[in-house]
Amino acid sequence: MVWIIVANVKKRKARLVMTVVGIAIGVATLFALLSLSAGMEGALDREIGGLGAQIILLPEGCPYELTLALMQGADTLEHIPEESLPRIRGVENVRSAVPAVVGRVKVNGQLTSLYGTTEDVLQIKTWGITEFTGAVVGSDVAEKLNLSRGQRITLDLYAQESLEVTKVLEAAGGRDDTFVFVPLAVAQKILGLGSSLSAVLVQVADIDETTQTRFALGRMADIQAVPPSEVFDTLMGLFGSVKQTLILITGIAIVAGILTTMNTMTMAVHERKKDIGILRAVGSTQRDVFGLFVWESLLVSLAGGALGIAMGYVASQFLPRTSGFGLEATPHFSLAYVGICILVAVAVGTVSAIYPAMVAARTQPIRTLREL
Amino acid sequence: MIVELQSVCKAYGQGEARFWAIRDADLTIRAGDFISIVGPSGSGKSTLLHLLGCLDKPTEGTVQIDGEPIDRLADRQLSLIRRNRIGFVFQQYYLNECMTALQNVLLPLELGKVKGRKEKAADALERVGLESKVKSYPSELSGGEQQRCAIARALANCPEIVLADEPTGCLDTETGGRIMDTLADLNEQRQIGIVVVTHDERVAAYAREQIQVCDGRIS
Numbered sequence: 001m002v003w004i005i006v007a008n009v010k011k012r013k014a015r016l017v018m019t020v021v022g023i024a025i026g027v028a029t030l031f032a033l034l035s036l037s038a039g040m041e042g043a044l045d046r047e048i049g050g051l052g053a054q055i056i057l058l059p060e061g062c063p064y065e066l067t068l069a070l071m072q073g074a075d076t077l078e079h080i081p082e083e084s085l086p087r088i089r090g091v092e093n094v095r096s097a098v099p100a101v102v103g104r105v106k107v108n109g110q111l112t113s114l115y116g117t118t119e120d121v122l123q124i125k126t127w128g129i130t131e132f133t134g135a136v137v138g139s140d141v142a143e144k145l146n147l148s149r150g151q152r153i154t155l156d157l158y159a160q161e162s163l164e165v166t167k168v169l170e171a172a173g174g175r176d177d178t179f180v181f182v183p184l185a186v187a188q189k190i191l192g193l194g195s196s197l198s199a200v201l202v203q204v205a206d207i208d209e210t211t212q213t214r215f216a217l218g219r220m221a222d223i224q225a226v227p228p229s230e231v232f233d234t235l236m237g238l239f240g241s242v243k244q245t246l247i248l249i250t251g252i253a254i255v256a257g258i259l260t261t262m263n264t265m266t267m268a269v270h271e272r273k274k275d276i277g278i279l280r281a282v283g284s285t286q287r288d289v290f291g292l293f294v295w296e297s298l299l300v301s302l303a304g305g306a307l308g309i310a311m312g313y314v315a316s317q318f319l320p321r322t323s324g325f326g327l328e329a330t331p332h333f334s335l336a337y338v339g340i341c342i343l344v345a346v347a348v349g350t351v352s353a354i355y356p357a358m359v360a361a362r363t364q365p366i367r368t369l370r371e372l
Numbered sequence: 373m374i375v376e377l378q379s380v381c382k383a384y385g386q387g388e389a390r391f392w393a394i395r396d397a398d399l400t401i402r403a404g405d406f407i408s409i410v411g412p413s414g415s416g417k418s419t420l421l422h423l424l425g426c427l428d429k430p431t432e433g434t435v436q437i438d439g440e441p442i443d444r445l446a447d448r449q450l451s452l453i454r455r456n457r458i459g460f461v462f463q464q465y466y467l468n469e470c471m472t473a474l475q476n477v478l479l480p481l482e483l484g485k486v487k488g489r490k491e492k493a494a495d496a497l498e499r500v501g502l503e504s505k506v507k508s509y510p511s512e513l514s515g516g517e518q519q520r521c522a523i524a525r526a527l528a529n530c531p532e533i534v535l536a537d538e539p540t541g542c543l544d545t546e547t548g549g550r551i552m553d554t555l556a557d558l559n560e561q562r563q564i565g566i567v568v569v570t571h572d573e574r575v576a577a578y579a580r581e582q583i584q585v586c587d588g589r590i591s
Binding site: 001003004007008010011274275278279280281282283284285286287288289291292365366369 | 428447448451452453454456458462466468475479482483
């Protein structure tokens with residue numbers, strides 16, 4: 001069967017190329033959308049998971065903006081008083097409460113994200129150290145500022161401090177790579193925050209009691225307790241509206257692909273009327289002719305699908321990495337996306353072939369022969 | 373195989389524009405017959421051939437295949453009769469230019485998923501003396517070779533009757549003679565019924581029986 005289709009489409013190479021490219025554009029858009037969405041979801045999941053807390057305590061305000069600020073190392077206008085810490089630690093089921101202040105400061109003259117915390121941070125981060133002193137530097141910062149263990153760095157904003165680099169963290173592919181971690185008091189001094197905190201990261205003793213603990217913490221004045229999963233869902237919901245627009249655009253591209261293929265197949269049926277008439281005269285059934293055009297459309301669509309996947313892969317490599325909420329989303333590729341794209345290509349091929357194939361199958365050989 | 377036309381009339385058009393292409397035709401064709409249908413242009417020769425080949429249905433009267441009226445048969449059954457029992461040869465050959473001689477012969481068998489199709493197609497080409505041209509495209513074949521290829525396509529599925537509509541109309545006398553020799557050999561050696569529509573008396577002379585058609589009437 002394939003050789004018949006190849007022989008037939010060979011006659012109209014230019015149109016074949018245009019049809020394949022038409023389908024490929026739709027499939028490429030879909031593939032890029034799928035891989036970028038997954039990349040975005042993965043990045044957000046990684047960042048929120050990287051906070052290492054089951055409950056995040058934030059000052060009153062928009063919890064999502066505050067969480068993002070925390071992840072990105074940006075300072076916030078509202079803060080939690082440090083005096084709240086003992087009360088937080090006193091709430092039942094709280095195993096550890098890690099205070100955090102974040103902000104942008106100059107490190108060796110270059111603007112960098114600063115993360116101030118206490119030794120409690122070692123309970124939620126796996127840095128491979130037993131003592132938190134001096135400056136622990138993320139891998140990206142170390143590379144950018146050419147820092148190594150034992151060097152001294154100068155931190156400067158509202159106050160100036162000089163600290164020794166006690167550890168350069170290994171690259172983890174998360175936000176920690178972009179921070180300089182220093183003791184809480186040093187960070188508060190440099191950022192001019194007094195005894196305020198940007199957030200408190202809480203780990204619970206009994207994970208099943210997280211909800212009750214969260215409500216107990218949330219009842220404290222000027223503090224809101226947010227589970228990271230809720231932040232994740234909300235941010236993904238916001239991304240979802242962007243995604244819906246992209247799906248709409250993809251849908252339009254796919255419909256355009258269907259119409260292009262349908263047009264090509266209708267033209268092919270019209271041009272090959274004589275061939276179809278002869279085929280019917282020498283014994284091809286309506287089903288044979290219908291199958292011939294459906295298979296032809298399917299093969300063309302599959303070629304478009306394969307090209308589209310390749311185009312989508314290449315395109316997603318060149319799209320901006322920062323795709324939303326300041327997150328660096330690396331496109332995620334999976335065989336499932338290849339499968340979805342192939343299925344869409346098959347659907348395009350089938351849907352667009354049905355009408356032209358029906359017209360071809362209904363060709364009455366006698367009418368064609370009389371016109372010859 | 374017996375194809376029988378009983379009081380067959382065929383009209384085209386409606387109302388005042390109605391035109392009777394065939395009137396009261398009675399004709400019986402059997403496997404092994406060699407019949408030529410002659411007559412002036414527009415006399416109804418091709419219409420008669422189309423009715424015999426189950427490509428068209430009569431306006432009045434009955435066409436029967438082995439005693440079964442064709443108007444009781446579905447489109448698929450008629451297609452299968454054309455595929456398995458009747459072969460068609462056209463004046464203009466109607467070969468697919470993008471397919472080799474073998475592929476052209478194979479095409480209807482491939483679409484019908486006929487068993488042993490490749491061997492059948494190769495045998496048919498060998499029968500018409502084109503075994504050395506299986507990989508040639510129609511543009512690489514002479515007019516006579518193209519018509520032999522078309523005959524091979526008609527023969528590929530071992531039909532009982534071959535219907536040829538002016539098979540030598542586009543060929544010179546010598547090549548036309550060779551094509552008719554091929555059809556005559558098939559009739560003689562394999563008992564394939566041959567019905568040839570022609571203007572050419574030399575072609576008509578190959579047949580054992582000659583039918584005259586004039587103004588839609590058989591005489």
